[in-house]
Amino acid sequence: MQNELIGLVPAAGIGSRALAPHEAGEATPKQYRLLAGQPMLRLAVQALLREPRLSRVVVAVAPGDTTAGAVLADLQRVRVVSCGGATRADTVRAALSHAGCQANDWVLVHDAARPGLTPEALGRLIDACLLHDQPGLLALPVADTVKRNAATPPSRVGATIDREGLWLAQTPQMARAGMLLQALQADLAYVVVPTDESSALERLGHAPLLVRGDPRNFKVTWPEDFILMEKWL
Numbered sequence: 683m684q685n686e687l688i689g690l691v692p693a694a695g696i697g698s699r700a701l702a703p704h705e706a707g708e709a710t711p712k713q714y715r716l717l718a719g720q721p722m723l724r725l726a727v728q729a730l731l732r733e734p735r736l737s738r739v740v741v742a743v744a745p746g747d748t749t750a751g752a753v754l755a756d757l758q759r760v761r762v763v764s765c766g767g768a769t770r771a772d773t774v775r776a777a778l779s780h781a782g783c784q785a786n787d788w789v790l791v792h793d794a795a796r797p798g799l800t801p802e803a804l805g806r807l808i809d810a811c812l813l814h815d816q817p818g819l820l821a822l823p824v825a826d827t828v829k830r831n832a833a834t835p836p837s838r839v840g841a842t843i844d845r846e847g848l849w850l851a852q853t854p855q856m857a858r859a860g861m862l863l864q865a866l867q868a869d870l871a872y873v874v875v876p877t878d879e880s881s882a883l884e885r886l887g888h889a890p891l892l893v894r895g896d897p898r899n900f901k902v903t904w905p906e907d908f909i910l911m912e913k914w915l
């Protein structure tokens with residue numbers, strides 16, 4: 683049997699940085715906020731489903747979350763699992779165990795907060811990983827001059843960082859399911875939690891491929907990002 687390509691969307695975050703200062707803690711998690719009339723999670727899942735090589739998409743939500751089931755109910759090839767954890771890495775690790783995939787299947791982990799994923803960028807990532815039989819991720823070379831903040835407030839420049847060779851990581855990040863699960867399990871021994879799948883793989887000595895992403899695939903993180911993403915969409 684051929685190895686499956688499976689989308690995995692961690693969607694158990696609360697979107698704290700997306701809250702405007704006046705918004706209460708009761709606000710809707712950002713993945714369910716509407717963009718062009720559609721919940722952001724639904725748009726991110728649909729972006730994956732547009733790729734015919736993906737056999738299915740698994741969406742991992744926080745225990746007790748009933749919203750995802752409702753907003754994704756009519757989509758084929760989608761399964762919601764309630765195994766969200768305290769960090770994104772915890773959510774992805776648990777979802778891998780619930781996804782029913784074989785060790786050699788490919789998993790494409792994609793943020794619910796990146797609804798602007800283009801079919802071209804997704805296709806590039808899959809082509810590269812399959813061609814080289816290597817894990818990989820979408821990313822963009824840093825275009826701006828990079829500053830490090832000084833240690834003491836107020837914010838001021840502590841140093842200018844050489845941007846040569848620096849890339850900003852996006853998602854999807856693609857790897858064999860077995861390799862990724864092993865990396866995320868090994869990672870439990872570290873104090874610093876990996877913020878993406880690539881970091882976990884790097885700690886095991888892997889060097890995921892950097893595949894050119896797309897500016898439209900930015901992560902909706904701050905309140906003003908909703909307006910920008912809506913314009914793109």
Ligand SMILES: Nc1ccn([C@@H]2O[C@H](COP(=O)(O)OP(=O)(O)OP(=O)(O)O)[C@@H](O)[C@H]2O)c(=O)n1
Nearest residue numbers: 692693694695696697698699768769770773794
């Ligand atoms: N415990 C967590 C934390 C994050 N995520 C998911 O990881 C993706 C990227 O995370 P981010 O954009 O940082 O989302 P939040 O953690 O929700 O945002 P914030 O850090 O601002 O609270 C999102 O799809 C988010 O739902 C998750 O599944 N489980």
Ligand SMILES: C[C@](O)(CO)[C@H](O)COP(=O)(O)O
Nearest residue numbers: 770793851852853877878901
């Ligand atoms: C995985 C990721 O989107 C890569 O840029 C990012 O690391 C996740 O966001 P977070 O802010 O680190 O949770």
